[in-house]
Amino acid sequence: MPTVFITGANRGIGLEFAKIYAENNWKVIACCRAPLEATDLSQLASKFDKKIIIFKMDICEQADINKFCDEYQNETIDLLINNAGAQFENYGSAAYENMGEDPNPANYDYDMWAETMNVNLFAPTKLTGHLVPMLQRSKNAKVVMMSSGIASLGNTWQAGRYAYKTSKAALNMSVRCVGEWLQAQNISIFAVSPGWTRTDMGGPNAPHDSRTATEGLYRVISKAEFKDTGSFYNFDGAKIPW
Ligand SMILES: NC(=O)c1ccc[n+]([C@@H]2O[C@H](COP(=O)([O-])OP(=O)(O)OC[C@H]3O[C@@H](n4cnc5c(N)ncnc54)[C@H](OP(=O)(O)O)[C@@H]3O)[C@@H](O)[C@H]2O)c1
Structure with a gap:
């Protein structure tokens, strides 16, 4: 059973990723910051007898990463999905819809921007490095970075939400440069976009739900081959311009 x-x-x-992989007979190491409050995930785990292991991890906390690496040093990880991400710009709010965010970069919240970089770029990149020994045990290890369509330089010409957009665009570059190093160790890496999805982050007006996004991404990730390493895919399988 792959992990x-x-x-x-x-x-x-x-959460939907955890469900779809458990349904498809994968062992799932499901990480979250607060397991005691993760009632939906706990209920899911109880439905899939021992297939889903819940591990406490704040991706910005080195102690949590170290604890996992100590406890699971002999584990094989076939697929790492760096899904956790944050958008502190209140997307989905009425203020955002009315372009309430001041697009003048002189007035931007740079502490918030730095924190966004920490969560969306530094943490998943660093975590990937720490998990390489476990990924190397797999014959077909893949790393997935959850990017976003609005991280595409080619497709985006729109003021506002600077922190989120630049953090995901930088994550894409992390795929391209860390990817070359991973490739030398037989590990592939991909940037993917779920499309605009109805979640707490995506808000209620997004065109599709998280099941649609993860079913698409499940197919995309399953099909992605080592020769495609460093690619950027939409959930419908189309390649997204960098
Ligand atoms: N929804 C969309 O339209 C959309 C579009 C493009 C890309 N994406 C990307 O898809 C991914 C999932 O998004 P979503 O819509 O499911 O967002 P969401 O509903 O807001 O969920 C975000 C998840 O990330 C976790 N997280 C945030 N900071 C973390 C940290 N420091 N350590 C560990 N976990 C942390 C949250 O945990 P807590 O519950 O503890 O906060 C939560 O589980 C993100 O990377 C997002 O940028 C989403």
Whole structure:
């Protein structure tokens, strides 16, 4: 039974990823910041007898990463889904819809921007490095970075939400440069976008739900081959321009 490691598995797209991989007979290491509060994930785990292991992990906390690496040093990870991400810009709010965010970068909240970089870029990149010994035990190890369509430089020409967009665009570059190093160790890496999805982050007006996003991404990830390493895919399988 292959093993998938998922961050931010307590809600939204991460929770749906845990479900779809358990349904398809994977062992799921489902990480979340607060397991005691993760009632949906706990209920899911109880439905899939021992297939889903819940592990406490704040991806920005080195102690949590170290604890996992100590406890699971002999584990094989076939697929790492760096799903956890944050958008602190209140997307989905009425204020955002009315372009309430001041697009003048002189007035931007740079502490918030730095924290967004920490969660969306530094943490998943660093976590990937720490899990390499476990990924190397797999014959077909894949790393997935949850990017976003609005991280595409080619497709985006729109003011506002600077922190989120630049953090995911930088994550894409992390795929391209860490990817070359991973490739040398037989590990492939992909950036993927779930499309605009109805979750706490995506808000209620998004066109599809997290099941649609994860079913699409499940197919995309399953089909992605080592020769495609470093690619950026939409949930419908189309390649997204960088
Ligand atoms: N929804 C969309 O339209 C959309 C579009 C493009 C890309 N994405 C990307 O898809 C991924 C999942 O998004 P979503 O819509 O499911 O978002 P969501 O509903 O807001 O869920 C975000 C998840 O990330 C976790 N998280 C945030 N900071 C974390 C940290 N420091 N350590 C560990 N976990 C942390 C959250 O945990 P807590 O519950 O503890 O906060 C939660 O489980 C994200 O990377 C997002 O950027 C989403």
